[in-house]
Amino acid sequence: MSSSRFDVIVLGAGMVGASSAAQLSLRGARVALVDRRDPGEETSFGNSGFIDAAAFMPHVMPRDLKTLFARARGKTPHVHLHVAMLPYLLGWLSRYWRESTPERVVAAAERLSPLAAHSVTEHRALAKEGGALDLIRDTGVLRGYRRRATFEEGAADRDLLRRHGIEIRELDGAQLAELEPCLSPVMERALWHPKACFSVNPGALTKSHAGLVTRGGGAFIRGDAATLTRGADGWKVDTAQGPVSAPQVVVALGPWAKELLARFGVRVPIAIKRGYHMHFSLQGNATLSRPISESETGYVLSPMAMGVRLTTGAEFADRDAPPTPVQLEACEPVARRLAPLDKRLQPQPWLGARPCSPDSSPIIDAMPGNPGMWFAGGHGHWGFGLGAVTGRLVAELVGGATPCVDPKPLGLARFG
Template identity: 45%
Template sequence: MDTEALTTRGQAGSSEGPGEADVLVLGAGIIGVCVAASLAMRGKSVVIIDRRAPGEETSYGNAGLIQREGVYPYGFPHDFGALLRYGMNRTIDAHYHLSALLTIAPFLYRYWRHSQVRSHDAIARQYATLIVHCVDEHLAMADAAGARDLLRGNGWMKAFRSERARDQQFAEAERWRGEFGLSYRTLTPEALAEAEPFLVPGLAGALHWTDPWTVTDPHALVLAYMRLAEQHGVRFVQANAGSLAPHGSGWRVQAPGGPLTARDAVVALGPWADTLTHALGYDLPLAVKRGYHMHYRPAGEARLNHPVLDVERGYFLAPMRQGIRLTTGAEFALRDAPRSPVQLGRAEPIARDFFPLGERLEPQPWMGARPCTPDMLPIIGPAPRHHHLWFAFGHAHHGLTLGPVTGRLVADMVTGETPFVDPTPFRATRFS
């Protein structure tokens, strides 16, 4: 990212009325906020619209990883043993609502097909064109926002209970290093105990991904990026983004203070994007993976120096401002189904043995919904059948990771500049 562009505001749109702008950005999660900030720093007047305050939905809770190593999006397992385990519906890393299976079965089948080895390899090569920029784009935006203190550059770890799992993932990491230039360290049990002295003894070692950065408070980071956007003239309006409709050669949203109009509109509504796109005549295969988190006080003098995945058990611990955050894997359910944090209940006693957790710090678990496509790639680019309408959603587990990258790419396209990443693999037309 050009850091000069992050500190220079243009003058476009200065004569517009209170309900007019160049661009309406629908959605105030990490993607929408980064899109709005990137456009405003190109001189566009922008209004960002959401029913909730910025960062209060899915972007509020996640593992806090900027996953430079995440070139392979999370696929559907093809191993028979794993499928059998998941089918029994008793694991921590995956859970499903039986009542939802008939509805989501077509999505799951396409997801399974795209996760086959040859297809997954091809998807990773396309996905890597976005992932390669994630750390640099975050650092540039965080510096401009004065939020560098929220980022840590010491990577994250996968801890192993068995030598078999360890050796398999060491070999995979070496293959990824050769193909994608990723960096990592292998830790013996002794080295792991030195790096994380409060983890349970007897682990088989760890894989330390050293390229990623981590975030100590993802919600605070969204708010910092929102303040940066506001410094460049972005206005936030709390309204129903689902009221978007064509208006002349542009777009209009109904708001409590009167209609908002603009030539361009960007749909960045995450798991709610398909509600709007369906109303506009699009049939995009979007589903959700729900996830939960809870914060805990470290017991006694215990400390966690890195985010750590307990690989064979399938939960994640991350040191956050609020405490130690325990996050669960994927829950396959309908987006608006009642909360069912059974994975958190399964994980908590195991996590307490893995690391000395104290009491819970919230009365109820947090839940969010990750917007997912069956080919694991986000949808970024122009709407196929509408002029001046743009899509930016479907980032699954990597919304935080790809926020600034997506913001820059969308800003390139909206302003007519040459995209810094080829957007072709991410366009909605691939589902036609």
């Protein structure tokens, strides 16, 4: 095989592409993993780090109109809407609305839970191969509720999680204080997923998975996915090392995939929910051992290697519009009443873009009309945790092996 000829080209080295390249390489394929930046420097860098088998629960639109309009008008920091985007989002939002009924939430769990069940084991397996197990913590993750009423509203979700085998423990304020003694006693109730884990450095874990591409004789190469073409001998892309080609290509470009696929005549229903983060030091000797989200405001605090990371909910905006971190500003004082946050540790908030399908499940499929082209994306709020097992499914589909789960429910055809 010539040095520019590979078995598979993987476009995009976020968690989804890096894991796909790793899983293919560990199965013996020679992979060119191509990105215009180093691995794990976009969305997969800045998230909250959750790796949780419960990642099949969709982030739905509120179905009661009062809450919906309150969120749309920015009355709570869960959502921030750039109103100018509404005309572009209407089709996607109406599908999202239809996918937010209790019946469709049950359907979403059935569609995605088989894949999500492997999310922790697949991440751990890749991290072990890469010598990066220290980047994953087995502490579980927490969800806090300031008001008992909000906790009660989540009863159906808890039943659904348990029906799909997720261990959850319901904590009162005192039990939460035993787990996290430095938090203020503002939470009436909390949920603990003890079997979940999280990464203290999501970007570094992505880089570690990407590094496994050399195992099959492949390489990470800088290049621009926009140069992708299809010729008689398969797919070709221009890179810093000249053109590389392969009979198969996996598009894993996260929030940038839609434009490339459109050029090849494939439409994927993906919208962007932007999110922000800021790192903080903790006061004195205070500690936080595991991530905690707050239901009433929608932010997360995750203890990362670089400080405690506060991440925000969904911002419906053009992917490339200038930052408008109003949710971060609104959440910071609320988070300070929960945790002993001290100084901001970076000059500007980080901004990233979640690539979201309207039914909150990823699309992992061959692309119609484009032999040898595959797409893995649209993971929304859960693409970091689902990345490693997505990579496994991609590797099995591309290599023609028996897949670990039935891929049909995750196919593009479900959108008609």
